[in-house]
Amino acid sequence: MSDKPLTGRARADRQPHSLAAWRGLGGYAAVAQALKRHSPEAVIAMVEAAGLRGRGGAGFPTANKWRFMRSGAEKAGPGPRYLCVNGDETEPGSFKDRLLMEALPHQLVEGALIAAYAIGASKVIILVRDEYRAAAAALARAIAEAEGAGLLGRDVLGSGFDLTMRVHASAGRYIVGEETALIAALEGERPVPRHRPPYPAVSGLWGRPTTVNNVETLSAVPSIIENGADWYQSLSRSEEGGTKLYGISGCVTRPQLIEAPMGTTARELFDLCGGIRHGRSLFAFQPGGGATAFLEAADLDVPLDFAHTKQAGSSLGTGALIVLDDHACPVAAIGRHMRFYARESCGLCTPCRDGLPWVAKLLDTLEAGKGTRGDIDVLHQHVALSGPSGRSYCDLNTGALTPLRSGLERFGDIFTAHLAGHCPVGRA
Numbered sequence: 001m002s003d004k005p006l007t008g009r010a011r012a013d014r015q016p017h018s019l020a021a022w023r024g025l026g027g028y029a030a031v032a033q034a035l036k037r038h039s040p041e042a043v044i045a046m047v048e049a050a051g052l053r054g055r056g057g058a059g060f061p062t063a064n065k066w067r068f069m070r071s072g073a074e075k076a077g078p079g080p081r082y083l084c085v086n087g088d089e090t091e092p093g094s095f096k097d098r099l100l101m102e103a104l105p106h107q108l109v110e111g112a113l114i115a116a117y118a119i120g121a122s123k124v125i126i127l128v129r130d131e132y133r134a135a136a137a138a139l140a141r142a143i144a145e146a147e148g149a150g151l152l153g154r155d156v157l158g159s160g161f162d163l164t165m166r167v168h169a170s171a172g173r174y175i176v177g178e179e180t181a182l183i184a185a186l187e188g189e190r191p192v193p194r195h196r197p198p199y200p201a202v203s204g205l206w207g208r209p210t211t212v213n214n215v216e217t218l219s220a221v222p223s224i225i226e227n228g229a230d231w232y233q234s235l236s237r238s239e240e241g242g243t244k245l246y247g248i249s250g251c252v253t254r255p256q257l258i259e260a261p262m263g264t265t266a267r268e269l270f271d272l273c274g275g276i277r278h279g280r281s282l283f284a285f286q287p288g289g290g291a292t293a294f295l296e297a298a299d300l301d302v303p304l305d306f307a308h309t310k311q312a313g314s315s316l317g318t319g320a321l322i323v324l325d326d327h328a329c330p331v332a333a334i335g336r337h338m339r340f341y342a343r344e345s346c347g348l349c350t351p352c353r354d355g356l357p358w359v360a361k362l363l364d365t366l367e368a369g370k371g372t373r374g375d376i377d378v379l380h381q382h383v384a385l386s387g388p389s390g391r392s393y394c395d396l397n398t399g400a401l402t403p404l405r406s407g408l409e410r411f412g413d414i415f416t417a418h419l420a421g422h423c424p425v426g427r428a
Contacts (some may be wrong), residue, residue, distance in 0.1 A: 003235065004243055004259045005223030006100065006107075006216065014103040016138040019145035022106040028151060030222035034114045035159040038225070040070070043118040047221065049229035051241030055096075056086055056177065056214030057288070057317045059240075059306035065201075065211060069119040072201035073209040082210040083121040085112055085218060086182055087128040087135065090174040092290030092340055093320035096245035097215035099257055101128065101135035104219065105142035109165065111218035113152070114225060116163050119211050124165040125186055129172030139167045174344035178394050179212040180204075181346065192346040193394035216245055237263030238305040246304065250285075250323035253277045263303035266295070266321060280325040283425075284410070288317020290337045291399035293406035294330070314406070329425040330411045331418060334403050335363035341400035351392040355382055356400055363404075369421040376415055380408060 009025050011017065017025070034043050048063030073081050085108070089097040100108060112124045128136045143165050146152045154162045173191055175181045180194035183205050204210025220242055224232045233241040244262045246269055249255040253274030260269065266285060276282050284294040287304055293314040295302065302312045309316040324333055342356035359382050365371045383405045385391065386398055408415060417424040 005227075005232070005235070006219055006243060006245055007104070007259045009107070010099075010103045014099070016103060016105050016142065019106065019142070019149060026226070027106050028110055028146075030225040031110055031113050031151065032157055034117060034225050035157055035161060040118045040120060043114060043225065044070075046224055046229050047118070050224045050232040051229075051236070051239060052217065052220055052224065052232070053240055053306060054214055055216035055220070055244070055318070057091065057291075059316060062213070062217055065213070066115070066119045068199070068201040069121075069209055069211040072199070072203075073120055075202055076209050080123055080206075080208050081119070081121045082205045082208060083112060083116045083119060083124045084179075084182060084186065084205060084210060084212045085124065085126040085215060086177060086179070086212055087126055087132065087139075087215050088170060088172055088176045088182070089129065089132070089215070090172060090177060090344070091318050091320060092337060093247060093249050093286070093322040094289050094318040095247050095249075095320070096257055096318065098132055098135055099245070100215050100219050101132065102138050105135075105138040106146070107219050107222060108139065108215055109142050109146055109152075111221035112165065112213075113146075113156070113163060114221050115211075115213060115218055117161055121211065122162060122164070124163065125168050125205075126165070127168045127170050127176070127182055127186060129176075130169050131172060133169075136167050136169050143167065173346070174341070175346045175394075175396060178396070181394070182212055183210060190346075192348045235261055236305075237261045238303055238308070240305045240307065244304070244319050247318075247320040248273050248323065249320070251277050251280070251325035251328055252323050263305045263308070265301050265303060267300040269304075269321060270300075270323070276323070276325050278325075280327060283324045283326045283328055284330060285324065286314070286322040286403065287319075288315050289320040290322065290340065291402055292317045293402050294410055296410065327425065329367070329423050330407050330414060331363060331423070332367050334407045335360060335367055337403050338363055338400065341396065345396060345400075349393040349397075351386065351397045352400070355386075355397065358382070359401070359404065366415065366418045367423060369418065369423070371418055373419060376408075376419075379404060379415075383408060 052062045053059045181191040185191040200210040286292045338360035342360045345352035347353040362375045386401045
């Protein structure tokens with residue numbers, strides 16, 4: 001097994017392996033180990049000891065989520081239980097799950113199989129956004145190969161464990177990243193968040209116990225089972241185990257996806273990307289995608305894990321670093337984010353449906369040099385009304401306004417300078 005558990009066995013051309021080639025690299029050994037040597041609780045305990053946290057953005061401890069499912073399933077009684085895999089990946093700046101699904105589909109199938117065994121799920125559904133057609137095709141082939149080899153279906157590897165798995169191509173929207181909206185999309189309903197409780201672990205897909213995990217989270221599971229929790233922890237520079245796929249985009253010389261130890265710093269990642277483009281200086285960066293707060297040059301040596309990034313005033317999110325140089329206007333950058341989130345809102349509640357388009361329009365007016373002091377006051381009001389915990393049905397509104405809140409706090413003078421009728425920085 002490579003010391004990079006997520007991408008270490010990827011082909012140089014990033015094409016998916018056949019089942020025979022994957023097994024030749026040790027593929028599905030972790031499945032046999034889990035099903036034949038470990039109880040479901042033992043598998044969960046290994047994942048807990050490894051320090052694996054959800055890689056979809058929230059960073060919730062994976063083992064805790066799996067235990068909630070087992071507890072919820074006991075309350076729900078007999079019937080199907082589901083594992084849903086979130087492969088929608090619509091966060092601005094994030095492109096990690098695409099690589100895993102396209103180049104390493106068998107690794108995801110393995111991880112999902114082990115997770116399903118641990119939580120007692122009988123069915124796995126992998127939701128993939130429609131634009132990721134190569135990923136969906138690669139996963140469908142991998143699932144068919146696994147079924148043909150007896151790795152899926154009835155009595156997997158003679159263990160008595162039955163599991164079906166399929167790919168669901170979704171029209172895709174940002175809101176589908178919210179787990180109850182994803183469940184609604186799988187049911188053929190409009191993808192809008194649902195009230196909780198009940199939580200999906202008790203009543204999820206078609207009213208049955210359901211767990212939703214991210215692609216990157218599940219792709220890490222086989223290496224944990226095969227090599228042990230201590231090995232996985234040793235890969236990290238943090239108490240949060242393992243490696244992380246960091247996606248760096250924006251004003252760097254070579255935007256790219258890098259697998260590095262959890263806790264790697266932005267300075268190191270930017271150096272691997274050839275530094276800031278055109279020899280310019282760093283202005284600011286978002287460490288976890290479009291819905292995270294800005295950090296600046298003083299934060300370049302913050303370990304990029306969930307805990308340290310939170311202490312620095314932002315969040316790791318999906319690990320998608322969006323970089324602004326000293327020629328990039330933060331007002332313009334935030335305006336692009338707001339237009340995206342306004343478009344992607346499900347429209348279920350007023351703060352998103354009406355508030356985000358209003359914010360986007362005000363930012364466009366400022367960037368065009370036609371804004372007023374009253375416009376900036378209204379932006380502050382939107383931020384204040386959203387609150388740290390939000391006043392909307394889900395967290396989309398709070399997340400969408402996070403870069404605005406951060407921008408007003410850190411770069412308020414640049415917002416004010418736009419009132420003179422021009423941008424003092426330039427366009428990103």
